Amino acid sequence: MGEALIDIKGVTHAYATEAGPLPVLDNLNISVPEGGFVAVVGPSGCGKSTLTRLIAGLMKPDTGEVWLHGERVKSPRSTVGMAFQNPVLLEWRTILKNVMLPLEIVSTPMSKREQEERARHLLELVGLKGFEDKRPSELSGGMRQRASLCRSLIHKPEVLILDEPFGALDAFTREDLWQTMHRLKAEEPFTGVLITHDLRESIFLADQVVVLSGRPATTQYVMDIPREGIPTLDDLYTPEAADRLNILRHQIEIAQGRAPAEEAAE
Amino acid sequence: MSFRKVAVPLVAMVIFLALWELLVWANGWPNYIMASPSDLPAAYSRFWELFLVMGWQTLWRTVVGLLLAIAFGVLIGMIMGFSRTMRDALYPLLVGFNAIPKATVVPIVALLFVGAHDFNTILIAFMISFFPIAVSVSIGLSTLEPEYRDILRSLGASQSTIFWKIALPKTLPEFFGALKVAVTLAFIGTNLMEIVSPHGRGLGALFDSGKTNSDYPLMFAVLIALAFLGIVLYYVVVALEKVFAGWAERQPT
Known part of the structure; x- marks a missing residue:
């Protein structure tokens, strides 16, 4: 995908702690085309927030590269918007x-x-x-x-980075804001990365959902969500939506180490 | 300013004075044990010129000491707020310095700068009052949530922009809280010097002369005058707080 606006290539990062280096990201690859909206889900503490700071240029990865619009990110840039x-x-x-x-x-x-x-x-x-x-x-x-x-x-x-922006809101307010996001995107097209814990949120808002593995995080699973116009909340209660949520939930369980991965299940 | 806002504290003061009068009257204390409020008007009318002159001396030296404490306290607070190393280095020193009773420092300062009475008084007022300011500013800056920095830093803002646009205004409520403590402390510092150091300036000196002349009502009158000045300065700070950090006050809804 040469036309990616956000391109995360083989990013590996570890934090220095008193107990030695703590690896959080391991050879992570994500690419978002222009106008795309990718949701990143994964178990708690798997390095999702680190990912946002890397894209925003607030941190540099140990190895690997982050590219925005064909330019390598080395420091913060004004073409990024953030919400936490x-x-x-x-x-x-x-x-x-x-x-x-x-x-x-x-x-x-x-x-x-x-x-x-x-x-x-x-x-x-x-x-x-x-x-x-x-x-x-x-x-x-x-x-x-x-x-x-x-x-x-x-x-x-050019790039909107959302780090669990709806995480602290009650369920009704959250669903309300999901619809607001779609309205905003229709009028103000942006390319975005959304970090979230909410699987329903991820399939409602994003056109691609990336499941990260447990720490150190790498891309474990990618799901494309077909988009036709602005969805309504009813779309979350269709059999297709239920199937997607089931798959994602299973992937999260694997990431948490609570369910064996497919290969190991045999 | 509603009528209630003025009336409530005034009524409280009248009740306080009445209770004081009652206490003295009920115990039958002569004024050399404890003067009563009814003794005070005589003292004020007799020495009113001295009260004005010496009250002014006390006031301006306290304010100058306080201004120095603000400048120095904010500087030290900024250094400690932004650098962990400096915080670790300076905290024990500051705490130790603050723990020394300033009454013991007064003779040292008086000997160190013999005759420089204004300077000495300002110095003590400054020394006693900068600590809360330094601590509050350093805590305000060091507890700034990282997201606040990040929203500006992610746009490429410089450290000084972040300081002026976010860190400084966000610290103002803590700063004013500390300043309210510092105001009264500065008065204590000024008077300490005025009472101990024999230069005959300020309300402290007036108190001292009341003591040597066994004019007990005068001594109490000085205390009340000090309390009055303290209240005035405190509310000046409150007014400044309303202007610069009024946003921190929650509207009653």
Whole structure:
């Protein structure tokens, strides 16, 4: 796949600990084509967050390479947008000013007016119209996460990195935000990597699901999800969806070491 | 500012003064054991000029000492907040320094800089009050969640941008909390020097002269004047906090 926008090639990484090196990623390969949205699932502590930091250029892998848009990632770049489980909004700024924060760092051809219009437009897209001048503390957890998504997209990043952004939300709010994500993607096409623990989330949002093995993580299983238009929550309750979830759940059990791998099962 | 906000503390003060008066009256204490609030107006009206002059001396030296403590405390706090090594190196030193009773340092300072009374007083006010500021700033900076750094760092922001846009404002509530402690500490420092060092300046000196002249109501009047100055300065800090870190206060909903 030569046209990959995000290309992770044979990445291996270990953390130095007092007990010696702790390998977290082992010869990991993931590639995401332009406009693609890949969900990465795997057991806890398998190095998923390390992966996001590598793609964002916040860390360098021990061996292997991360490429974004044909350029090797060596340091942070302004063409990346990030959102975390913790929305990390700045309490002393209004929601609008929070969303516009990245524009104070990266250079943009937009005028001040265009910047603000874009921020307001994004907030409207995620259903936060009327909350522009509120403080983060006046918003619910789900609303804060919506604002955080707007902030990650404000500077029109080529790559969106989402590290369990919906992990701390209740189930209904989460499903609501899944639909918001589809609305956003329809209007603001991006290439994305989504780290998640939620298998339903992965098949609802992504067009490819990558299952990582237990630590040190490597690509254990890849599932392509065919996409035709924007899915509805009903699509999660079809026999196909149930089959996919079953397969993924089984793969996670293998990754956790709770179920033997196919070859070893004999 | 609602009527309730002003009335409640005022009523509390009146009740406090009444209880004090009652205590002295019930025990039949003469004013050389304990002066009562009714003794105070006489002391104030007799020495009002001295109270103004010496109150001002105490106030400005306390404020200068406090400003120095803020500058130095924030600097040390930044160094300790950003560097683990510096934190490990400086913490025991700071704690040890803070543990030394400043009353014991007063004669040393007075001998070290003989005659430099203003300087000595400011120095003690500074020494006694920078510690909480340094600790709060260092804790505020070192406990900044990594995600806060990451949202800016992932865009290629420099360390100083991260400091000005995120680390500094995020530390302000802790800083003001410490400043409220430091304000009262600085007053203690100033008075320590004024009472111990015989230069006849500040409310501490007025207290001392009350003591030598057996003017007990004057001594109590000085204490109340000090308390008043302390309250004024404290609320100046509260007002500054409202301006610069008002966002940290949760709206009652």
